[in-house]
Amino acid sequence: MRLKDKVAVVTGGASGLGKAIATRFAQEGAIAVVADINPETTARTVMEIEAQGGRARGHQVDVTDALRLQQFFDALIASEGRIDILVNNAGVTKYKAFDAISDPDWDAVLRLDLKAVFYCAQAVAPHMTRQQYGKIINISSSLGTGTTPHIGTLSAGAAAPYASAKSAVIQLTKILARELGPSGVNVNCLAPGFFLTPLTATTRTPEEVEEHVRVRSEMAVLKRPGKLEELANAALFFASDESSFVTGQTLCVDGGRSDRM
Ligand SMILES: NC(=O)c1ccc[n+]([C@@H]2O[C@H](COP(=O)([O-])OP(=O)(O)OC[C@H]3O[C@@H](n4cnc5c(N)ncnc54)[C@H](O)[C@@H]3O)[C@@H](O)[C@H]2O)c1
Incomplete structure (x- = not known):
């Protein structure tokens, strides 16, 4: 077992x-x-993990609420004794025509996709520093590394806040890696390509989803969307001690996207 008895927080x-x-x-x-804003899906996820023989805890957490977040991490330390791994995964996207993107749109996306990554890292860093051990994994996106035509009726600029936040997460990863490296904490980042999830499905019409799968599959040199376990396996590498001498890095898990290659 590669993470035996490690306490791993996964936001979202x-x-x-x-x-x-x-x-x-x-x-x-x-x-x-499982630290997620949705209590029902959190409870279901915990039940499913336990049904497979795994150990899980569920907490309803809004990662954009810095004060409550600190209380959550402190309570977790009190109950579990330690936090070894943090995956900053919770994220949201809003696609709107470039000229219709408002200030509240920017704020909503940046608050969750960028600021919350910082809040969570800041809350766990003292604990990991005390332990002289920790792994922080941030989830960026292909849109943090390149641009891509929007699929559907909107312009490519429709993803401006999301792409800006996801790009910033890559740089934030390097800064945190530098800051926390001397304390034995590795900070790395994953940039997923296209994976079919509620996020990619519910932000589009069924026709757009179909078109999205076709176009994104065509863009990847592997000619298909990613499987969820393929991203999870990359996260496992960064969470385990197999990557002990890797920090500040972003790994693109995208089937080889042509907008980057
Ligand atoms: N699916 C893809 O193709 C893809 C591609 C690139 C990057 N990503 C990134 O991967 C991450 C996960 O995406 P996904 O596709 O699994 O999305 P998803 O919508 O399936 O899951 C997101 C989860 O985050 C939770 N969440 C939302 N706001 C929250 C908050 N304030 N506090 C705590 N939890 C909150 C939701 O309840 C949900 O369970 C995101 O950061 C996303 O940007 C996804």
């Missing part, structure tokens, strides 16, 4: 990629802490 761990990561970590012996 009750759906899509986060759920796959929490499930994979539990299979490797971790106590998977």
Whole structure:
């Protein structure tokens, strides 16, 4: 087991990629802490992990609420004794025509996709520093590394806040790696390509989803969307000691996207 008895917090761990990561970590012996704003899907995820023989805890957490977040991490330390792994996965996207993107749109996306990554890292860093051990994994996106035509009726600029936040997460990863490296904390980042999840499906019409799968598959040199476990396996590498001499890095898990290659 590659994460035996490690305490691993996965934000947004009750759906899509986060759920796959929490499930994979539990299979490797971790106590998977599902920290998600949605209490129903959180409870369901915990039940599913436990039904497979894994260990999991569920907490309803809004990662954009810095004060409550600190209380959550402090309570978790009190109950579990330590936090070894943090996956900053919770994220949201809003697609709107470039000229219709408002200030509240920017704020909503940046608050969750960028600022919350910082809040969570800041809350766990003292604990990890005390332990002289920790792994922080941030989830960026292909849109943090390149641009891509929007599929549907909107312009490419429709993703401006999301792409800006996801790009900033890559740089934030390097800054945090530098800051926390001397304390034995590795900070790395994953940039997923296209994976079918509630996020990618519910932000589009069924026709757009179909078109999205076709175009994104065509863009990847592997000619298909990613499987959730493929992203989870990359997260497992960064969470485990197999990557002990890797920090500040971003790994693109995207089937080889042509907009980057
Ligand atoms: N699916 C993809 O193709 C893809 C591609 C690139 C990057 N990503 C990134 O991967 C991450 C996960 O995406 P997904 O597709 O699994 O999304 P998803 O919508 O399936 O899951 C997101 C989870 O985050 C939770 N969440 C939302 N706001 C929250 C908050 N304030 N506090 C705590 N939890 C909150 C939701 O309840 C949900 O369970 C996101 O950061 C996303 O930007 C996804």
